[in-house]
Every structure is written in C-alpha cells, then in structure tokens.
Amino acid sequence: MKNHYSLVIIGAGPAGMSAAVEAANHGIDVALLDEQEVPGGQIYRAMESIPPERAKLLGSEYLHGEKLVTELRNASIDYFPGTQVWSLNEKLEIGLLHHDKTAMISADQVILANGAIERPVPFPGWTLPGVMNAGAGQILLKSHGIVPKDGVVLAGSGPLLLLLAWQYHHAGVKIKALLDLTPMQNHLRALPHLPRALLAGHYLSKGMAYKKDLKQAGIGTLHNVSNLVARGQSKLDTISFKHSGQIHSIETDLLLIHFGVIPHTQLSRAAGCQHQWNPSQQCWTPGLNKWGSSSINRILIAGDGAGIGGARTAEHAGRLAAFQALYKLGKITRTERKQLARKDRKWMREERHIRPFLEAFFHIPEKLLKVPDDNTLVCRCEEVTAGEIRSAVHAGHSDSNQVKFLTRCGMGPCQGRQCAEAVSHIIADANGDNKPQELYRGRAPVTPLTLGQLASLFPEEQE
Amino acid sequence: MKTDVLIIGGGLMGFSTALQLAQRGVKSVVVDKDSAGRHASGVNAGGLRQLNRHPAEIPLSVAAAEIWHDIKSLVDKNCDAKFPGQIRIAENEEDLQTLGQRAELVRNLGFQHEEMISREELYKLAPSLVSHCKGALICRNDGYARPFHALEAFRQKALSLGVKYLPSTRIDAIEHDSKGWRLSSAKGEFRAPVIVNCAGAWAGQVASTLGEPVPVKPGAPMLMITERLPHFIDPVFGAASRKLSFKQMQNGTLLIGGAHMAELNFQQHKTTMNWAKLAVSARTVLALFPQLKDVRIVRTWAGIEAFMPDNLPVISRSKNYSDAFHAFGFSAHGFQLSPVVGIIISQLILDDHTNFNIDPFSINRFDSF
Numbered sequence: 025m026k027n028h029y030s031l032v033i034i035g036a037g038p039a040g041m042s043a044a045v046e047a048a049n050h051g052i053d054v055a056l057l058d059e060q061e062v063p064g065g066q067i068y069r070a071m072e073s074i075p076p077e078r079a080k081l082l083g084s085e086y087l088h089g090e091k092l093v094t095e096l097r098n099a100s101i102d103y104f105p106g107t108q109v110w111s112l113n114e115k116l117e118i119g120l121l122h123h124d125k126t127a128m129i130s131a132d133q134v135i136l137a138n139g140a141i142e143r144p145v146p147f148p149g150w151t152l153p154g155v156m157n158a159g160a161g162q163i164l165l166k167s168h169g170i171v172p173k174d175g176v177v178l179a180g181s182g183p184l185l186l187l188l189a190w191q192y193h194h195a196g197v198k199i200k201a202l203l204d205l206t207p208m209q210n211h212l213r214a215l216p217h218l219p220r221a222l223l224a225g226h227y228l229s230k231g232m233a234y235k236k237d238l239k240q241a242g243i244g245t246l247h248n249v250s251n252l253v254a255r256g257q258s259k260l261d262t263i264s265f266k267h268s269g270q271i272h273s274i275e276t277d278l279l280l281i282h283f284g285v286i287p288h289t290q291l292s293r294a295a296g297c298q299h300q301w302n303p304s305q306q307c308w309t310p311g312l313n314k315w316g317s318s319s320i321n322r323i324l325i326a327g328d329g330a331g332i333g334g335a336r337t338a339e340h341a342g343r344l345a346a347f348q349a350l351y352k353l354g355k356i357t358r359t360e361r362k363q364l365a366r367k368d369r370k371w372m373r374e375e376r377h378i379r380p381f382l383e384a385f386f387h388i389p390e391k392l393l394k395v396p397d398d399n400t401l402v403c404r405c406e407e408v409t410a411g412e413i414r415s416a417v418h419a420g421h422s423d424s425n426q427v428k429f430l431t432r433c434g435m436g437p438c439q440g441r442q443c444a445e446a447v448s449h450i451i452a453d454a455n456g457d458n459k460p461q462e463l464y465r466g467r468a469p470v471t472p473l474t475l476g477q478l479a480s481l482f483p484e485e486q487e
Numbered sequence: 488m489k490t491d492v493l494i495i496g497g498g499l500m501g502f503s504t505a506l507q508l509a510q511r512g513v514k515s516v517v518v519d520k521d522s523a524g525r526h527a528s529g530v531n532a533g534g535l536r537q538l539n540r541h542p543a544e545i546p547l548s549v550a551a552a553e554i555w556h557d558i559k560s561l562v563d564k565n566c567d568a569k570f571p572g573q574i575r576i577a578e579n580e581e582d583l584q585t586l587g588q589r590a591e592l593v594r595n596l597g598f599q600h601e602e603m604i605s606r607e608e609l610y611k612l613a614p615s616l617v618s619h620c621k622g623a624l625i626c627r628n629d630g631y632a633r634p635f636h637a638l639e640a641f642r643q644k645a646l647s648l649g650v651k652y653l654p655s656t657r658i659d660a661i662e663h664d665s666k667g668w669r670l671s672s673a674k675g676e677f678r679a680p681v682i683v684n685c686a687g688a689w690a691g692q693v694a695s696t697l698g699e700p701v702p703v704k705p706g707a708p709m710l711m712i713t714e715r716l717p718h719f720i721d722p723v724f725g726a727a728s729r730k731l732s733f734k735q736m737q738n739g740t741l742l743i744g745g746a747h748m749a750e751l752n753f754q755q756h757k758t759t760m761n762w763a764k765l766a767v768s769a770r771t772v773l774a775l776f777p778q779l780k781d782v783r784i785v786r787t788w789a790g791i792e793a794f795m796p797d798n799l800p801v802i803s804r805s806k807n808y809s810d811a812f813h814a815f816g817f818s819a820h821g822f823q824l825s826p827v828v829g830i831i832i833s834q835l836i837l838d839d840h841t842n843f844n845i846d847p848f849s850i851n852r853f854d855s856f
C-alpha cells in the first residue's frame with residue numbers, strides 16, 4: 025500500500041467497482057478499500073465462490089455482478105479487501121485497518137461508495153436475541169448457505185422482504201408468516217407514480233412473480249399489519265401484531281425485520297459533508313451535484329451511500345464519479361467528461377423510473393418512525409428509551425447532539441449507527457417539526473479501533 | 488429585551504454568573520450563539536482538579552473544590568461528581584524531585600491539598616500501573632463530574648430562579664450610550680446597564696469591540712473515549728513528564744486527554760482530529776497501562792476553548808467601562824473553577840469588590856499588547 029493515491033475508493037460494491045475499473049482504465053493510480061474479504065458489495069456478495077445452485081436461487085439480478093467482478097480483477101487497481109476505513113476527513117486523510125495493521129493514507133480525490141444499511145426502526149422487543157435484520161439473514165444465505173432450521177417470521181416493508189421470503193422458500197425454509205407493515209394508503213400514494221414505473225416494468229413483474237410463487241406455495245402475505253411486538257424473557261419466543269382490527273400472536277424464535285435501506289452516512293458525516301433530509305426516501309442523504317461531488321470539494325459520493333437507487337444505478341453513478349475524478353485530476357477534458365458520461369446518464373435515468381413508485385409504495389408509516397412508545401429502547405448500546413429522549417427535548421434540548429450529550433444515546437460502540445435516524449425522528453416529533461432537523465455529528469473512528477492499533481500510527485511523532 | 492445584566496455566552500461561566508446574580512435577586516439574560524455548552528462547558532473532560540494549578544489560581548480552585556463537594560446544595564443535582572483524587576505520576580528521580588518541589592511550594596503558600604505519596608501507596612491506588620513508577624503527587628479530594636450534566640444543572644437552577652436563556656442568539660454588535668448597553672442580534676435588541684463577557688473562545692471579539700483587545704487564542708483540545716471496561720482504577724491520572732489525563736468514568740469507559748490539539752477552522756467552528764497526536768496519546772496511555780492495548784476507542788472529539796499566553800484566565804472588570812466584566816480564557820482548566828467565577832463576577836457587579844485576589848487575572852495585564 026502506498027501512502028498516497030490519486031484516487032481512493034471506499035467500498036467495492038457495484039458503485040466502487042465500476043468507479044475503480046473506469047479510473048484505472050484511464051491510467052491513474054487507484055486504491056480500492058473494502059472491509060469484506062471479496063469484491064461485490066452488499067448485492068454481489070461472494071460472487072466468485074458461490075455454488076451455481078445457490079447463485080441461481082439468487083436470480084439474474086445477482087448474476088449481473090459477475091462481469092463487474094471480473095473487470096475489477098483484470099484492471100490495474102490496488103485493491104485491498106479486508107480493510108476497514110475508520111476515518112475520513114476533509115483533508116482526504118483516510119484511516120484504515122488492514123488485517124490488524126493500522127495506516128493513514130491520503131488521496132487527491134476520494135470516492136465514497138460505502139453503500140447502504142438497513143433502516144433501524146425501534147419497536148417493542150426489537151433488541152431481543154432472535155430478532156434480526158432481514159439483510160443479515162440474506163448475508164448468511166449468500167455467503168454461507170446458512171438458513172434457519174425452525175422456520176421464520178418475516179415482517180416489515182420493502183422489496184427486500186419479499187425477495188428474501190422467496191429466496192428462503194426456495195431454499196426450503198418454513199415461512200411461518202410474512203407480515204407487511206406497509207399501510208394500505210400507500211397504494212394511493214404510489215398510484216400517481218405508476219405510469220413512470222411501468223417504464224421499468226421488469227422490476228414490477230419480478231415482484232409480482234415472487235408474490236404469485238409464494239401464494240401458490242400457500243404462503244400468503246398479511247397486509248396492513250401494525251402494532252408489531254416481539255416478546256420473550258431472554259430471547260424471542262412470541263410475536264404479536266394487529267391485523268384486520270384484531271391482535272394475533274405467533275410463536276417463533278426467529279423474526280427477520282426489514283424497513284428498507286438508507287444511505288450509510290457515518291463516514292460522510294465524520295468527514296463533515298453536508299447532508300439533507302430526503303422526504304421521499306425518508307432518510308438523510310449527502311448533498312451532491314450531478315457528478316457526485318459533495319460539499320467537500322474533493323470527496324465524491326456514489327451508489328446507495330448517495331441516496332437509495334439500487335445496484336444498477338450504483339454502477340452508473342460509480343462511473344460518473346470516476347469521470348468527475350478523472351476530470352478534476354486533469355486526465356480528461358470537460359467535453360470528454362460529458363461524452364463519456366452520456367450512456368451512464370441515460371441508463372441511470374431509465375433505472376430511476378421505478379424509484380418514485382417504490383418510495384411511495386413502501387413509505388414507512390410516519391407513526392412507526394416518530395412515535396415509538398415511551399418504553400421502547402431506541403439506543404441499544406446505552407439503553408436509552410424513547411421516553412428519555414422525549415423528556416430531554418421537553419427539558420429544552422432541542423437537537424440530536426444535545427439529546428446525545430444529555431442521555432448518552434448514540435454514545436455506545438455502534439456510534440449511533442443504530443439510533444441516529446430514529447432519534448432525529450423522535451426529536452422532530454416532540455418539537456412539532458414536520459421533518460427531522462439534524463443528525464448526530466459524525467465522530468471517528470466509525471469502525472472499531474483499539475488503543476494498540478492507534479498507537480502504532482505515526483511512530484516518529486513525539487510529544 | 489431589557490434586563491439588569493446581559494451575559495454573553497451560555498457556558499458554565501455564563502450560567503454560574505447568572506445563578507449567583509439570581510440568588511441575590513438580580514435579573515439576567517444569558518444568550519448563546521449556539522446551544523449551551525456545546526463548545527467547551529458541555530464537552531470537556533470533567534476534571535475537578537486543584538492539583539498542579541498555577542499559584543495564582545490555587546485560592547480560587549480550593550474554594551471551588553469546596554463548592555463541588557457540596558454541589559447539590561447549589562444546583563440541586565450532584566452532577567455525577569466523584570472525588571477519588573487526582574494523581575501526577577513520577578516515573579524517574581527527576582520527576583520525583585519536580586513533584587516534591589511542587590508539594591513544598593503549595594505547602595509554603597499555606598495550602599495542604601497536595602502531597603507526595605510513596606511507590607507503595609501509588610501501586611495500592613493503581614495496581615495495574617506499569618511497574619517502573621517511583622511515586623506520585625496527589626490531591627486526595629480532587630475528582631471529576633459529568634460536564635454536560637453539570638452545565639445542565641447550573642442552567643436549570645438558574646432558569647428556576649428566573650434567569651432567561653436564549654440559545655441560537657449571537658450578539659453581533661455592542662454599543663454604549665447614556666442609557667447603558669445596547670446589544671444587537673438577529674433575534675432582536677437587548678438593553679442592559681451591565682454586560683458580562685463569558686464568550687469562551689470568542690471572547691476576544693467581544694473584548695475588541697470594547698476597545699480592549701487581548702491576546703486570546705482559540706484552541707481545540709482533543710479527547711477520546713473507549714468502550715466500557717470492568718472497573719479497575721479510581722483516581723484520575725496524569726504524569727509529571729507526559730501529556731496525559733486519564734480516568735475511568737462512572738460507567739466504565741476510559742476518558743483519555745492529553746492537551747493535544749485538533750486542527751481548528753475557527754470561522755466554521757470545525758475541528759479536524761490530529762491523528763498523529765492522538766497516536767501519541769494512545770502510546771502514552773499504553774506506556775503506563777500496557778494491558779489496555781486491545782481496548783476499543785469508541786469516539787474522539789475536540790472542544791473549542793480560549794487559551795491565554797500565560798494560561799491564566801481573564802476574570803476582570805473591563806479596562807474601559809465600569810459596567811462591563813470579563814470571564815474567559817480558561818485555557819482548558821475552567822470547568823473546576825466555574826462555581827467560583829460566578830461568585831467573583833457577581834461580587835464585582837454588586838459589591839464593587841471581591842474576597843479573592845484577582846489581580847493576576849486582570850485584563851490590564853496585557854497593556855503592552
């Protein structure tokens with residue numbers, strides 16, 4: 025690893041891979057850093073090692089990634105898998121941990137392509153062992169072929185929920201129930217976006233096919249479900265929920281939940297990039313120009329980390345960011361940048377047809393985001409409840425950072441990754457604001473770093 | 488808005504002053520351009536240290552310690568204050584000598600709070616300390632509190648006594664006329680016969696407006712905090728020849744400081760961690776407690792504080808105006824002094840004098856500036 029690169033890309037998903045390939049093919053020195061041991065990111069996980077049977081199960085969208093991974097392997101890129109980036113700042117210094125070795129490198133340009141995380145939504149019992157994110161379930165399936173033995177309840181809202189139900193069903197997992205917490209009003213909300221969505225009809229038909237398949241197998245979806253509660257002493261044993269005006273309960277030791285994905289903003293916040301509330305995606309996204317440049321001039325953001333657009337969009341956005349970096353590095357002219365970008369821009373537009381529909385259809389009920397009841401834990405690290413957050417607001421602490429100082433929410437080892445968004449919602453609601461106003465300030469290290477690892481940095485530096 | 492005293496800055500100095508004034512029946516308004524304590528008072532290391540203070544500060548610090556020990560009677564909350572002592576470790580003969588001389592100096596000034604302890608006692612207090620240390624200087628009734636909770640307690644108590652507080656209100660201009668002070672902000676105008684400059688790192692701007700510039704410099708000391716560990720140590724540790732402040736907080740986390748500075752963009756209130764210096768801090772900790780090498784750092788941050796060239800604060804009546812007062816420049820050790828600063832400023836305002844010797848803190852000491 026060198027101390028300095030023209031371009032450092034963080035994240036080897038579709039966005040990072042396509043950016044790296046494009047930049048390297050233009051002859052600049054590129055480092056690609058990713059915490060996973062293999063390329064592919066969230067979606068094309070374990071692409072190079074997956075048995076054909078399992079790959080088939082994951083479908084054609086998954087297999088699309090093969091080309092990118094091959095190109096990556098063939099390009100001249102300093103690719104460092106197994107590398108966690110724990111810090112990024114506005115001077116483009118990048119703190120990283122590569123197989124237990126700490127380093128700090130710098131770059132002329134950075135493309136942040138670190139993707140999305142699943143939206144954490146606190147509800148009663150969500151912290152019990154046995155309640156897991158659907159994405160985690162999918163990772164086990166993709167990487168290790170591990171599936172739950174004793175069946176599973178799936179609950180939440182979003183396309184991934186249906187996809188995972190379908191994938192599990194075909195892998196022989198018993199689906200005890202599929203609970204859709206999307207409210208019925210969303211159909212109306214989504215309707216105006218349907219015509220445009222039909223332009224990307226393949227996404228819709230895929231969803232319908234999954235649904236039909238499940239239905240034929242006798243797995244019905246319960247729609248318009250609310251009041252989800254997970255119960256158990258030391259681990260999950262029952263869930264209950266409201267459907268058609270009645271409370272139901274199901275015995276299960278595994279509940280997979282999913283409420284869509286949101287940009288992973290910990291690094292972009294720690295760097296100090298500006299972010300804004302995106303009402304359609306119901307999350308915070310970094311403010312970017314059409315080339316992906318953030319408020320910090322030399323930091324570009326591409327892929328789901330820039331706003332949720334899906335894997336294909338990420339791939340195009342990665343290339344656009346690469347063109348921008350190449351332009352700023354003086355490798356291509358303005359005109360070349362425009363020309364090179366043409367195809368990706370067109371494809372990206374087409375990819376986006378489906379988004380407004382999806383965002384409206386899977387709009388999470390505001391009530392679920394804003395008003396978890398007082399006893400619900402919001403910050404699981406420091407065990408802070410929704411009620412404590414509300415009392416802090418009522419005592420005059422009107423923003424996320426003040427509430428954090430007072431209650432310690434967001435101060436635990438996950439660095440607020442699990443509660444930042446929820447806290448900003450609860451505060452907005454308590455203040456009577458119609459949208460969240462502020463997230464926690466980002467603080468490095470965003471991934472774990474020990475005192476020993478830090479101590480090994482800059483050995484020549486004296487007191 | 489009209490008030491008796493307008494206090495610029497909603498940090499501990501501002502609220503401590505407002506609280507003292509309120510207890511004596513004087514109304515005040517505290518304004519802050521951001522939120523209370525965001526820059527220094529709420530984000531500091533919470534150290535309640537008399538140990539190794541500049542001789543001029545000792546009387547204030549000793550008086551402050553007495554208040555902190557019974558802080559509940561002042562602000563109704565205990566601010567999570569604990570008093571397990573603060574220690575400065577001697578790692579060699581030279582350190583021992585320096586610390587010994589220090590102890591003598593304090594005794595000669597007539598104070599008893601600092602004393603030397605033997606190697607045996609040191610290791611009783613810190614069994615896991617690396618074995619080469621020789622002894623230490625200790626102040627047994629020092630300790631620490633939780634800064635944001637302390638600030639919150641001062642603020643709430645002040646509010647309960649009728650103090651008004653306006654966050655997100657920056658004073659942009661200050662004028663003096665026959666009717667007293669007129670201060671303007673985007674949120675409106677304030678009128679008051681008396682003003683107090685408790686503007687922390689920005690206090691130099693206020694002082695300049697009054698025509699009395701001071702060589703105050705903003706700085707951004709860095710801190711880092713680790714994951715929770717089982718309890719293993721009580722006192723707060725520093726070392727005679729290293730930059731270190733190290734303590735295990737009530738919840739088991741380790742708070743590590745060392746007076747190393749982040750890069751500061753003062754205009755934008757933005758700090759950038761200096762990882763080379765934080766690495767030095769980590770090495771310092773591991774040199775004294777090597778068993779901590781696998782402990783995870785959870786967060787690093789920097790506050791913004793006012794530093795003076797002589798590291799002594801300005802606690803003073805204005806040079807040019809008899810109805811303006813200053814309390815700033817605490818140079819990263821003002822948390823502990825804050826209860827006394829409020830007393831001093833309120834005495835200056837209401838009694839025209841104070842029981843403490845504040846000559847060393849006069850704004851006039853920079854005449855040549």
Ligand SMILES: Cc1cc2nc3c(=O)[nH]c(=O)nc-3n(C[C@H](O)[C@H](O)[C@H](O)COP(=O)(O)OP(=O)(O)OC[C@H]3O[C@@H](n4cnc5c(N)ncnc54)[C@H](O)[C@@H]3O)c2cc1C
Nearest residue numbers: 035037038039059065066109138139159327328334335338
């Ligand atoms: C749990 C989950 C499951 C999903 N499943 C599907 C699916 O089945 N089908 C589908 O179409 N879409 C799915 N998506 C959405 C899809 O992943 C994205 O649209 C797509 O992967 C976005 O690509 P990207 O390149 O922006 O980010 P990603 O593919 O997420 O790649 C980001 C990469 O950055 C790495 N990274 C993040 N932070 C750091 C750091 N600090 N240091 C080093 N590396 C870091 C990550 O390990 C990851 O490899 C899923 C998303 C999530 C969160």
Ligand SMILES: Cc1cc2nc3c(=O)[nH]c(=O)nc-3n(C[C@H](O)[C@H](O)[C@H](O)COP(=O)(O)OP(=O)(O)OC[C@H]3O[C@@H](n4cnc5c(N)ncnc54)[C@H](O)[C@@H]3O)c2cc1C
Nearest residue numbers: 496498500520528531532534658687790817820821822823
């Ligand atoms: C990281 C760190 C660690 C520290 N550790 C310790 C310790 O362990 N022990 C100890 O004793 N001390 C410590 N200190 C020092 C201590 O925190 C400060 O000395 C003390 O908090 C100063 O209080 P203050 O009220 O003067 O400043 P502040 O808390 O900074 O308050 C000043 C306020 O004035 C406001 N302001 C400025 N200009 C204007 C304007 N024009 N209009 C309106 N408002 C304005 C600012 O927004 C600010 O909130 C530490 C400091 C830092 C930064």
